[in-house]
Amino acid sequence: MAEKVLMKGNEAVAEAAIMAGCRNFFGYPITPQTEVAAYMAKRMPKIGGTYLQAESELAAINMVIGAASTGARAMTSSSSPGISLKSEGISYMAGMDLPALILNVQRGGPGLGGIQPSQSDYFQATRAIGHGDFHLLVFAPSTVQEMVDTTFLAYDLADKYRMPALMLLDGILGQMMEPVEFKESHKAHMDDKPWAVGTACVKHEKNIINSLYLQPEQLEERNFERFKRYETIKKTEQRCEEYLTDDADVIVVAYGASARIARNAVRAARANGLKVGMIRPITLWPFPEKAIKDAAKTAKAFVCVELSMGQMIDDVKLAIECSRPVTLVNHTGGVVMTPAEVLTGIEKAYGGVK
Amino acid sequence: MQTVFQKPKALTDVTMHYCPGCTHGIIHRLVAEVLDELNITEKTIGIAPVGCSVLAYNYFNCDFIQAAHGRAPAVATGAKRANPDSVIFTYQGDGDLAAIGTAETVHAATRGENITVIFVNNGIYGMTGGQMAPTSIPGMVTQTTPYGRDVKTAGYPVRICEMLATLTGTTYAERVSVDCVKNVLAAKKAIKKAFQNQLDGKGFSIVEVMSTCPTNWGLDPVKALDWARENMLTYYPLGVYKDNE
Numbered sequence: 125m126a127e128k129v130l131m132k133g134n135e136a137v138a139e140a141a142i143m144a145g146c147r148n149f150f151g152y153p154i155t156p157q158t159e160v161a162a163y164m165a166k167r168m169p170k171i172g173g174t175y176l177q178a179e180s181e182l183a184a185i186n187m188v189i190g191a192a193s194t195g196a197r198a199m200t201s202s203s204s205p206g207i208s209l210k211s212e213g214i215s216y217m218a219g220m221d222l223p224a225l226i227l228n229v230q231r232g233g234p235g236l237g238g239i240q241p242s243q244s245d246y247f248q249a250t251r252a253i254g255h256g257d258f259h260l261l262v263f264a265p266s267t268v269q270e271m272v273d274t275t276f277l278a279y280d281l282a283d284k285y286r287m288p289a290l291m292l293l294d295g296i297l298g299q300m301m302e303p304v305e306f307k308e309s310h311k312a313h314m315d316d317k318p319w320a321v322g323t324a325c326v327k328h329e330k331n332i333i334n335s336l337y338l339q340p341e342q343l344e345e346r347n348f349e350r351f352k353r354y355e356t357i358k359k360t361e362q363r364c365e366e367y368l369t370d371d372a373d374v375i376v377v378a379y380g381a382s383a384r385i386a387r388n389a390v391r392a393a394r395a396n397g398l399k400v401g402m403i404r405p406i407t408l409w410p411f412p413e414k415a416i417k418d419a420a421k422t423a424k425a426f427v428c429v430e431l432s433m434g435q436m437i438d439d440v441k442l443a444i445e446c447s448r449p450v451t452l453v454n455h456t457g458g459v460v461m462t463p464a465e466v467l468t469g470i471e472k473a474y475g476g477v478k
Numbered sequence: 479m480q481t482v483f484q485k486p487k488a489l490t491d492v493t494m495h496y497c498p499g500c501t502h503g504i505i506h507r508l509v510a511e512v513l514d515e516l517n518i519t520e521k522t523i524g525i526a527p528v529g530c531s532v533l534a535y536n537y538f539n540c541d542f543i544q545a546a547h548g549r550a551p552a553v554a555t556g557a558k559r560a561n562p563d564s565v566i567f568t569y570q571g572d573g574d575l576a577a578i579g580t581a582e583t584v585h586a587a588t589r590g591e592n593i594t595v596i597f598v599n600n601g602i603y604g605m606t607g608g609q610m611a612p613t614s615i616p617g618m619v620t621q622t623t624p625y626g627r628d629v630k631t632a633g634y635p636v637r638i639c640e641m642l643a644t645l646t647g648t649t650y651a652e653r654v655s656v657d658c659v660k661n662v663l664a665a666k667k668a669i670k671k672a673f674q675n676q677l678d679g680k681g682f683s684i685v686e687v688m689s690t691c692p693t694n695w696g697l698d699p700v701k702a703l704d705w706a707r708e709n710m711l712t713y714y715p716l717g718v719y720k721d722n723e
Contacts, residue, residue, distance in 0.1 A: 147560070148556065148559060148560045150556060174559040174560065176559060178552065178585075179582070179585035180581055182549065182551075182552070182581075182582075183549070183552040183555075183581065183582050183585065184553035186545065186549040186553045186557070186582070187548065187552050187553070187555050187556030188546070188554065188556060189549075189550065189552075189553050189556060190525075190553040190555060190556025190557035190558070190559075190560065191541065191556035191557065191559060191560035191561075192556075193523075193543045193553070193556075193557055193561075194523075194557050194560045194561035196560040196561070196563070198556065198560065211547065212546055213514070213549070216545075216546050220544075237643075262685060296585055319556070320540075321523045321524050321541035321542070321543060321564075322521070322541060322557060322560075322561040322563075322564040323520075323521045323561060323564050324560070324561045324564075330539060330540065330541055330542075331541050331542075332535045332541070332542045333542070333543040333544065334535060334543075334544040335544065336532060336533075338565045342503070358613070369662070416672050442713070
């Protein structure tokens with residue numbers, strides 16, 4: 125399938141997951157991720173896979189735990205309030221060192237919030253998606269093609285580092301249609317999982333998938349080991365796109381749908397003769413702090429563009445150790461900013477630079 | 479020297495943490511004997527609950543997944559769907575299965591998941607020190623019902639087998655007891671059937687095993703068995719509630 129096809133973001137991710145070897149999808153209806161589940165329900169029975177509509181998000185994530193424990197590639201998708209419910213299971217998965225792919229097609233919050241696009245689960249995704257010391261691999265693609273590419277990468281890295289991967293999307297990316305290409309390189313990499321339970325994997329002794337360690341020293345040891353892995357990930361897996369950053373005095377930092385809007389504003393600023401660039405994080409954890417820190421050597425100000433009250437902005441400030449002014453252009457609750465609003469924010473920051 | 483009695487092969491050779499007189503040991507043994515007799519230990523995945531039997535993964539020689547509180551039937555569902563050749567059983571207490579995990583229990587049953595559920599009911603949260611369980615009987619004194627379970631404020635106990643028997647998806651539901659030799663033998667028969675059903679692809683089987691908690695009931699092991707016979711078994715009658723034979 126080398127030609128380009130027009131697909132909705134949610135459906136493209138679902139197809140990519142299947143191509144990446146996922147045969148186990150457990151879902152629960154919630155807007156605006158519904159197309160993922162609907163696509164899986166249509167495709168899985170045709171290819172001998174499982175689509176199962178769980179009784180709750182709690183059950184769905186625990187079904188993912190069961191499937192992933194047997195070494196299978198598994199997936200669930202939800203939107204913000206549903207991810208809160210899944211957070212218990214996600215914490216267990218981190219403790220169990222279980223790989224799987226979780227989609228959060230974000231909507232406005234807190235609480236039931238709304239059903240329009242949002243990026244207000246950034247803190248939840250990168251800081252505290254459940255109790256305990258842990259991180260997830262967090263990906264934030266900004267085009268349907270990148271959603272497809274990232275799905276393969278997410279599964280591979282989740283398996284490699286034995287940890288859950290979260291794709292942080294929003295209602296815009298999930299619902300929009302774009303041409304996508306499924307490439308030759310899009311392959312399922314199914315490595316042996318000697319730690320898995322059941323009969324599907326080659327193993328030599330009894331395996332236990334567990335997150336309980338009653339001896340404090342043992343639990344500490346487990347967490348130390350996990351964080352050693354995290355350090356490797358921080359060194360090797362930071363991903364971002366740098367756009368017109370070489371000579372930029374002002375750097376816009378934006379991800380996902382916001383980055384699409386911000387890119388237009390950056391172009392408009394350039395047309396007006398302003399030296400403006402953009403860093404677009406593709407991984408939110410690990411956060412691309414190296415690129416942003418490097419940019420701070422020459423850039424004089426940063427502008428964060430977010431569909432939240434300002435969450436990623438904290439990571440930008442941390443990355444540059446507050447050495448430059450960082451301002452925020454934002455909307456929240458499902459309201460989306462215009463390129464003109466971002467341009468105004470850029471111009472303000474630029475004014476401060478002079 | 480001739481060996482006349484030994485541990486089932488499906489049990490590991492470690493000392494269990496259970497309190498003196500607790501019947502988890504008997505129930506573990508029955509499950510292990512069944513795994514031996516059906517020769518399925520190698521392909522079995524047990525799902526441990528949260529509660530007294532949380533460490534079950536240390537006691538059985540099969541693979542294990544330790545689930546979050548109440549979620550064992552959902553974990554079992556995922557494991558069975560992804561790996562249908564494996565034999566999957568959950569081992570859950572009353573707080574785990576009948577309170578926090580009620581939804582997972584009911585829906586695994588109504589979907590007719592081809593799994594085996596061993597449900598240990600002693601009417602109390604043992605691990606946390608003896609609080610009221612969904613199955614504590616009316617008037618039962620626990621840490622959180624110090625004046626006895628008052629049904630006006632704490633409601634009535636849940637009868638799981640009776641409830642699940644109403645579901646089309648449930649294949650087999652039987653309540654057994656391990657208070658005496660005769661009942662222990664009957665319990666083993668039921669457990670074996672619940673595993674055999676899975677091997678035959680028949681669907682959701684649950685065996686509710688009436689148990690005791692001498693420590694938190696405040697009784698010695700023998701008196702606890704007497705109390706169970708007089709109070710628990712009258713509220714929770716033994717028998718087959720559903721059998722799609």
